[in-house]
Amino acid sequence: MTDKVLIVDDEQDFLNIISDRLTARDMNVTTAASAKDALEQIDKESYDAVVLDLMMPEMDGLETLKIMKEKNPDLQVILLTGHATVEKGIEAMKLGAMDLLEKPADLSTIVERIKHAKAEKIILVEKKSEERIRDILTRKGW
Amino acid sequence: MTHPLDPIGEAGLRFYSKVSASISHEIRNSLAVINESAGYLEDVTRMAKKGGNVDMNRLETLAGSMLKQVQRANTIVKNMNRLAHSLDDPAARTDLNTLLELMLHLSERTTVTRGVKVSAAFSEPPVIITTHPFFVENLIWLILDFAMDISGDEKTIELQPVKTASGAKINFAGLDQLTQNAFENFQTEPVTLMLCALKSTLQPDEKKGMITLNLPENISQPAQ
Numbered sequence: 015m016t017d018k019v020l021i022v023d024d025e026q027d028f029l030n031i032i033s034d035r036l037t038a039r040d041m042n043v044t045t046a047a048s049a050k051d052a053l054e055q056i057d058k059e060s061y062d063a064v065v066l067d068l069m070m071p072e073m074d075g076l077e078t079l080k081i082m083k084e085k086n087p088d089l090q091v092i093l094l095t096g097h098a099t100v101e102k103g104i105e106a107m108k109l110g111a112m113d114l115l116e117k118p119a120d121l122s123t124i125v126e127r128i129k130h131a132k133a134e135k136i137i138l139v140e141k142k143s144e145e146r147i148r149d150i151l152t153r154k155g156w
Numbered sequence: 157m158t159h160p161l162d163p164i165g166e167a168g169l170r171f172y173s174k175v176s177a178s179i180s181h182e183i184r185n186s187l188a189v190i191n192e193s194a195g196y197l198e199d200v201t202r203m204a205k206k207g208g209n210v211d212m213n214r215l216e217t218l219a220g221s222m223l224k225q226v227q228r229a230n231t232i233v234k235n236m237n238r239l240a241h242s243l244d245d246p247a248a249r250t251d252l253n254t255l256l257e258l259m260l261h262l263s264e265r266t267t268v269t270r271g272v273k274v275s276a277a278f279s280e281p282p283v284i285i286t287t288h289p290f291f292v293e294n295l296i297w298l299i300l301d302f303a304m305d306i307s308g309d310e311k312t313i314e315l316q317p318v319k320t321a322s323g324a325k326i327n328f329a330g331l332d333q334l335t336q337n338a339f340e341n342f343q344t345e346p347v348t349l350m351l352c353a354l355k356s357t358l359q360p361d362e363k364k365g366m367i368t369l370n371l372p373e374n375i376s377q378p379a380q
Contacts, residue, residue, distance in 0.1 A: 025185050025188070025189060027189045027221045027224070027225070028185070028188055028189045028192060030221075031189065031192040031193055031195075031196050031218070031221070032192050034196060034214075035192065035195060035196055035199060038199055069181060069265075069269065070269075071268045071269055071271065072269075072271050074269065096180070096181045096182075096183075096184025096185050096187075096188065097177070097180075097181040097184075116184075117184045117185065117187065117188040118184065118187045118188040118190075118191035118192075119188075119191075121192070121195050
């Protein structure tokens with residue numbers, strides 16, 4: 015099964031190239047050039063991972079991350095930034111980011127983190143299914 | 157024991173570090189595109205070695221994108237260099253058109269992030285005065301920061317340098333929410349000290365939604 019990933023960055027050239035390279039690695043890639051577009055995308059589709067730029071016009075990455083997590087707490091978000099500070103990193107982790115990578119990052123590292131995000135998502139989904147089954151069994155008294 | 161900080165020096169360092177952080181972010185963005193482009197070339201080379209087809213149009217686009225990023229990074233570094241050299245001479249002959257153009261570049265990431273469009277209406281001939289370029293740049297940075305908070309729903313600020321009989325002025329227009337109270341709060345110690353060092357004044361006009369920075373013809377000459 016291919017990994018489904020959303021890349022969010024206001025640098026269009028960056029989006030074009032990284033999208034081509036990840037697609038060549040059997041990933042199903044969607045891109046968004048703004049936080050607004052990204053939030054619309056996650057309303058419509060489910061993603062294994064979101065790679066999100068920290069510094070964007072109008073709405074920055076941390077604010078976007080916060081809204082994404084409110085919409086879907088299980089969403090696996092990797093922040094990719096050219097503007098990393100320790101404070102921002104800590105804030106991002108507190109808001110529920112899975113990881114924070116600095117630009118320019120190796121594609122192999124990005125791919126590895128996306129795979130890890132997908133594995134985390136599967137664990138969360140399985141855990142939720144288990145809880146649901148246990149709840150049904152308890153309530154029905156079988 | 158704590159040492160009192162020099163307010164004007166601290167404001168200068170804050171300005172310089174903000175610009176440096178913004179510039180490093182811009183350069184990293186350029187490097188990220190160049191990095192991915194180089195990686196794409198590696199991917200294509202690997203495929204070609206295995207007998208795959210190479211899309212020449214894609215390669216041409218990629219080369220164009222890399223050149224664009226190198227030019228962008230070069231412009232960023234040139235601007236950084238111009239800012240660094242603006243501390244060389246405390247009384248330098250300065251064209252305010254050129255200085256404002258530099259400030260628009262340096263503040264672009266900050267203004268765009270805050271959703272404000274800042275533009276300049278440049279005068280045809282150069283607007284030349286003798287001044288301390290770094291203090292003027294720092295003051296413009298602080299005024300812009302203040303102006304962005306009071307730019308109203310339009311979120312558009314227009315700067316205009318104008319030659320005057322006593323020197324020059326820079327108009328900051330589009331400040332729809334400018335009030336006397338907000339203007340007084342803006343006049344912090346560093347701002348007042350910078351105005352004093354530049355022998356300049358700031359003039360608010362609530363009706364027009366505008367602030368004017370008046371600068372003397374020559375900072376080295378005694379104030380008239």
